[in-house]
Amino acid sequence: MNAITSARHLSATATAALLTPFLALLAIAFLLPLGVLLYESLFVPAPTVQHYAKVFDDPVYVRVLWRTLRISAIVTVATLVLAYPLALVMTRSRGAVLALLVACVLLPLWTSVLVRTYAWTVILQRNGIVNQLLQELGWTSGPVRLLYTEGAVALAMAHVLLPFMVLPIWAALRNIPDDYARAAAMLGASPLRIFVEIVWPLSRPGVASGCLMVFLLSMGFFVTPALIGGPQQMMMATLVSQQVRELLNWPFAGALVGCLLVVTLGLVLAFNRTLGLDRFVGSR
Template sequence: MTTRAWPALPALILLLVFFLFPVVRMLGFSLEGGTFDWYAKALGEGLYLRVFWNTFEIALLVTVFCLLLGYPLGFLMATTTPGWATLGFIFVLLPLWTSVLVRTYAWMVLLGRNGVFNRLLMEAGLTTDPIPLLHNFTGVLIGMVHVLLPYMVLPIYGAVRRIDPAIPAAAAGLGASGGRIFWRIYLPLTLNGIFAGSVLVFVLSLGFFITPALLGGGRVMMIAVLIEQQVREALNWPFAAALSAVLLVATFAIYALAQRFSQPETTR
């Protein structure tokens, strides 16, 4: 080991003991009795496959919406005056420090049939009957995007900040339009931030639990709910471990795939 690696040792040991070891033990659980039966059940039964599919579908949608909302916000925060940027940070970070449960309940108040949004819409005469925003897929999407948005905004903010302001200035000086500057300079140079943010949001989405349960009205089922049921209610830990392992492997696979597509050019 080179001397440069020594300072990293405590963190590596920490990961080994508190992350790698439990993961390996969990994998051991899933193969209890030396059979792949639990994997066969996880991948063979329609119920579990559908819930896996649901989970990835929701995670993908949440990532896309976070990107659509988060990119302009991160971009703005990185390019505006320090005062506005601070304000932006407060708005982005404050929710991050609030309990997920509290935020989820706040959305229930806002999105309900007699919630703030529906009352505003009806008073404005835009609709006569309340729009179903809660206890369905829409509610889950709104709640999750809100909870996860900071994880998208911050990496994008960082990426935009790292761009030398002379580059877009030069492009503008040479007569490039705003759109062209964005597509040819900002976007390629912030791809890393987009990638980092998307991976964070996607991976965090996969494990979501309380938000879908409360805002989805029970209709939106994600794999974490089923794993929790197996751990706490059914006490079938081998099966819970197998479900978790499938989720883990699928997540790695998607991560690897995304990395291939995101940065073919850079070598750091």
């Protein structure tokens, strides 16, 4: 018993030692700046909630918050629609085909977000590839405004965040034993029924993880909305940066961060209650 207790003690000590660098980095790079911003939003220049009241009193800031939530939801749905069929194909592929598909999924992660965003700027501008193609096909008589729109922002963000949806779904689908589908087919189940009653329920952990990851990343996206959307399609991250870097209004920036944090935590809790993400994680 003493040997088992000693081994467990050493294991706990080793675990704590391994986690210490990560926890220290998390505290210094994330928790400390966040705490400073939240403190200034509540106690600078004196204990007050006027900065938070300003967020909801001015309709401009409410529209920015609503736009952030709306675009994040659109990007999440778009990436799910694109990622699930691709993950299914990857699950059923082997050899060189699978390697090619994996490379195509991971390729955006190997390229800078800034480079990908500028590529979309070239594609969607007034004299870009899309406008030239539309005019050559006779679908439009002149250039169409594609850049600096909400659709352009959602499209570019979905392209950047697609791997974060594909990989969790692919991992969940790969963990489904092939015997389940074969047994259902031998019992007379159609491919549609196999998908609805077997594949989809068992892949929900990957879907839940991917949706949550993409939605949270979309909420804090900065480079792509700033370049593709411009001032007309400003999102919360761009607004916070403007308050900190240009207006030097740190207390109000902290209030914006606090509101975004509360909304995000509320949505995560609602998402967890709806899809049971904690049950999925605990069952793996």
